[in-house]
Amino acid sequence: MSDRPRVHTLTETELSDRLHALAVHGATPAPTAGAQVRDRAVRRRRGRRVLVSTTVLAAAVVTLASGVLRSPAPPPPSTTAEPSVSVQQVLIDLDTHTLTVDGRSFRIGAPSPRCPIGERAVTVTAKYPVVNLAPNEIGVGRAGSRNWAVTFTDHNHQQRLLLFELTAADLPYVGEDHIFGAVGVAPASGKPVYDAVRLGAQVHIKGGQQSEEPPSNSACIDRQPIKGGH
Incomplete structure (x- = not known):
C-alpha cells in the first residue's frame, strides 16, 4: 500500500463555495493560461490606441506651430490720435x-x-x-x-x-x-x-x-x- 495521502477531489459545490470565499476576502485566483493570453492581447490593443492618439496630438502641435491653423493676430491698438482739421x-x-x-x-x-x-x-x-x-x-x-x-x-x-x-x-x-x-x-x-x-x-x-x-x-x-x- 502507498504511503502518499489520497488526493481529495472537490465537488462542483465545494469549488464554488471556495471561490466565493476567496472573492469575499479580496483574493483573486491565479489566472489561467488562456486568461493571461487574452490580457496581453487587450494590453497590446490599448498600447496601439495610446500610440495613435499620441501621434495625432503631436501632428496637431506641429501644424499649429507651423501657422497653418493659426488665426491672424488682431492689430495692436492705435496710440496715435487722428489729426483734427484746424479752423483757418x-x-x-x-x-x-x-x-x-x-x-x-x-x-x-x-x-x-x-x-x-x-x-x-x-x-x-x-x-x-x-x-x-x-x-x-x-x-x-x-x-x-x-x-x-x-x-x-x-x-x-x-x-x-x-x-x-x-x-x-x-x-x-x-x-x-x-x-x-x-x-x-x-x-x-x-x-x-x-x-x-x-x-x-x-x-x-x-x-x-x-x-x-x-x-x-x-x-x-x-x-x-x-x-x-x-
Missing part, C-alpha cells in the same frame, strides 16, 4: 491796411469811419465771384458789381460783404479808410485772396473805428445785406 485763421488789420491768410499778406483799403464793418470776429459763410449792389439811400456812392466777394453773417443775422476786389480806378483807396462798410483788396489780389480764404474761416478784425456808431445799411453800400442770386 484770417487777420484783417485796419491800422496797417493788411490782410493776412496762410502766412501771406495783402494790401487793402479799410472801411470809412462813417461806414465801419461793426464786427471784430466773424466767420466766412459764403463766397461769390460777383455780387450786385444798389446806390445808398441818398444816391451817393458807386453801385453796381463787386468781384470776388467774401461774405459773413453779422449779429443781426444779415449776410454782408466782408471783402472784395477793388478796381483799377480804386487804386488810390488802397492803404486808405474809404470803403463803404467792407474791406477792399488791392486790384489783382482779389482772386488770390478769394481762393485762399475758405468757407468757415475765422476772421479777426483788428484796429479801425472801435467807437463808431454805424449808420443804416442802406447808407453804406458795402454794408447792404447780400441777397441770393447775385
Whole structure:
C-alpha cells in the first residue's frame, strides 16, 4: 500500500463555495493560461490606441506651430490720435491796411469811419465771384458789381460783404479808410485772396473805428445785406 495521502477531489459545490470565499476576502485566483493570453492581447490593443492618439496630438502641435491653423493676430491698438482739421485763421488789420491768410499778406483799403464793418470776429459763410449792389439811400456812392466777394453773417443775422476786389480806378483807396462798410483788396489780389480764404474761416478784425456808431445799411453800400442770386 502507498504511503502518499489520497488526493481529495472537490465537488462542483465545494469549488464554488471556495471561490466565493476567496472573492469575499479580496483574493483573486491565479489566472489561467488562456486568461493571461487574452490580457496581453487587450494590453497590446490599448498600447496601439495610446500610440495613435499620441501621434495625432503631436501632428496637431506641429501644424499649429507651423501657422497653418493659426488665426491672424488682431492689430495692436492705435496710440496715435487722428489729426483734427484746424479752423483757418484770417487777420484783417485796419491800422496797417493788411490782410493776412496762410502766412501771406495783402494790401487793402479799410472801411470809412462813417461806414465801419461793426464786427471784430466773424466767420466766412459764403463766397461769390460777383455780387450786385444798389446806390445808398441818398444816391451817393458807386453801385453796381463787386468781384470776388467774401461774405459773413453779422449779429443781426444779415449776410454782408466782408471783402472784395477793388478796381483799377480804386487804386488810390488802397492803404486808405474809404470803403463803404467792407474791406477792399488791392486790384489783382482779389482772386488770390478769394481762393485762399475758405468757407468757415475765422476772421479777426483788428484796429479801425472801435467807437463808431454805424449808420443804416442802406447808407453804406458795402454794408447792404447780400441777397441770393447775385
